[in-house]
Amino acid sequence: MADITTKTVNCAGGLPAFLAMPASTGRSKIPAIVLMHERYGLVKHTCDLTERFARDGFVCIAPDFFYKHPDQEALHRGDAGYALKDVEAIDYLDSAVAELSALPQVDAARIAIKGVCQTGRHPLVLAAERRNIGAALVWYGAANAREWEPNDRYAKPFDDMLASVQCPVLGIFGEADHLISLADVRRFRDSLDRHDKTYTIRVFAGAPHGWLNDTMPGRYRRDAAEAAWDLQLAFLRRVFDPAYDKTRRIQVYESEHAADYDFKKNVRME
Numbered sequence: 001m002a003d004i005t006t007k008t009v010n011c012a013g014g015l016p017a018f019l020a021m022p023a024s025t026g027r028s029k030i031p032a033i034v035l036m037h038e039r040y041g042l043v044k045h046t047c048d049l050t051e052r053f054a055r056d057g058f059v060c061i062a063p064d065f066f067y068k069h070p071d072q073e074a075l076h077r078g079d080a081g082y083a084l085k086d087v088e089a090i091d092y093l094d095s096a097v098a099e100l101s102a103l104p105q106v107d108a109a110r111i112a113i114k115g116v117c118q119t120g121r122h123p124l125v126l127a128a129e130r131r132n133i134g135a136a137l138v139w140y141g142a143a144n145a146r147e148w149e150p151n152d153r154y155a156k157p158f159d160d161m162l163a164s165v166q167c168p169v170l171g172i173f174g175e176a177d178h179l180i181s182l183a184d185v186r187r188f189r190d191s192l193d194r195h196d197k198t199y200t201i202r203v204f205a206g207a208p209h210g211w212l213n214d215t216m217p218g219r220y221r222r223d224a225a226e227a228a229w230d231l232q233l234a235f236l237r238r239v240f241d242p243a244y245d246k247t248r249r250i251q252v253y254e255s256e257h258a259a260d261y262d263f264k265k266n267v268r269m270e
Contacts, residue, residue: 004054009061011095017063018047020054021105030061031110031134031240032100034093034117038213039083041066041075045215056233059106063096065089065119084156089122090129097131110134110240117141117210121158124169128161135239137232140170140209143180143188162191168250169199170241172228174207174221175256181263182255191255196249202233203255204228208269218270 003023009017020081020084022030030153037046042064053060066075066082072079095114101108110133113123127133148158173185176239192199204227206209210219239243244247 002055002057004051006051006054007093009099011061011063011092011099013095015063015092015095016042016048016067017061017067018042018097019061019099020050021057021059022054022057022101022170025105029107030057030059030105031112031236032061032103032106032268033137034096034111034113035060035062035112036065036093036122037062037117038117038210039081040078041069041072043076043215045208045213046215049212051133052229058236059100059103060095060266061100063092065092067123073186083153084119084122085153086122086125088118090126093122094131095232097133098184105182111209112137112240113148114139115141116212121147121154124158124161124165127167128164129160130164133167135167135233136165136169137189138213139228140171140173140180140211141171143171143184145184145187149233157247159191163184165195165197168235169201170199170232170235171199171201171230173201173203174209174227175258175261176208176226176266178268180268181266182261183263185255190222191216191219198248198252200231202228202231202252203257205256208266210269216270224233245264256259 006020050060050062069075069082114137115123116139120138123136204224207224209223212225214220
């Protein structure tokens with residue numbers, strides 16, 4: 001297992017974050033990840049993933065996007081929420097990207113943003129602002145039906161944002177998700193198709209919402225989680241390869257689901 005170093009930092013504007021990186025990177029600059037947490041805020045699971053990215057050869061920063069919430073314990077338990085707005089997410093992500101870009105071992109041209117669940121849309125929100133983002137990684141988020149129309153949290157129509165995204169998109173979803181249906185995933189795919197974007201989307205058989213989170217035994221699906229992580233690494237290595245041709249479009253959609261799939265039967269797992 002690769003040696004890593006970790007520390008807490010404060011990004012511009014006072015945004016607290018957990019940072020992990022390989023202990024030794026040699027002389028070559030390496031790619032980096034901004035990891036956005038789930039609805040529970042910056043908890044152990046997100047810090048574990050941050051360290052995992054570092055062991056896989058990335059510098060990874062996990063900001064606490066909900067640090068202004070007045071009751072962190074209730075937030076971490078899932079008894080409270082934080083309604084992160086798109087404009088707020090953009091400011092925080094810009095701050096985190098700047099923190100990574102200032103590190104001497106980071107290749108600022110190879111920074112990906114990963115969003116999970118509630119924050120799944122925000123890598124795409126930032127990419128739509130024409131920021132120089134290397135890739136947008138979406139884990140069981142963004143495609144929810146309620147996220148397509150603007151409101152007090154969502155600044156622009158989601159389809160319009162996808163039209164402005166210039167980076168490759170990875171979408172990871174589960175067949176048994178109780179929040180995002182196969183129809184939602186296909187709507188997401190169809191929008192990317194219509195706007196001729198590069199994407200890889202995969203729906204994993206039997207996986208409920210939150211199935212990457214190994215601190216929640218009712219949700220965690222080890223086989224799917226490991227396969228999806230490997231898919232994510234392969235995706236990043238491909239799009240961050242110096243030989244990667246940005247003028248080409250690569251569009252991959254793969255779904256494994258029951259012939260009698262019924263979204264109404266999907267339930268929330270603990």
